[in-house]
Amino acid sequence: MASMRNGSGDLWHALLSSSGVALHGLAHEAPNFRPDRPWPGIFDALPSEFQANFLHEPAFDTANSTFCVWRRVTDDRWSRGPVQLPPGEYGDGSSDLLSILAGNPSQYVELASEYYERQIAIADVAAIYRHEPVTEELVRRLNPEVDLESLAKDVAEIGYPDEGWRF
DSSP states (O other): OEEEEOSSSOEEEEEEETTEEEEEEEOTTSTTOOTTSOOTTTTTTOOHHHHHHHTTOGGGOGGGOSEEEEEETTOSSOEEOOOOOOSSSSTTSHHHHHGGGSSOHHHHHHHHHHHSOOOOOHHHHHHHHTTOOBOHHHHHHHOTTOOHHHHHHHHHHHTOOBOSOOO
């Protein structure tokens, strides 16, 4: 499982399994957001291999979704249900919320600039995207206010490579 919350009410959850990946999310400014009633079609074509562990898992809160996308290991592209969105430029919010997953460091740098009002170097983000070992210096450049002790626990828990820094 993976998830993201932006602190403004938007979020996404991902189910990662041997079958593939399914993601759903809530963009509260999307024109198809209806509290506790997902827009028709969002989950209609969700493959059965994702349904039990996705639609019925309370932690995923699929009742408040504006989009759902999935990709099975046998698929050559991402899919979504037959959704007819209301008019508007914002769509279902998936483009904005999922852009940080595209693997393009410049997109994350843009997000950090807009959301955190902070300038960070593309090279530092690219190092994380390449899964290079994290150093205390890199962490401080990305977020000087971070609690390093707490981060060290998170880094160890997820198995991310580090340069052996501990407190």
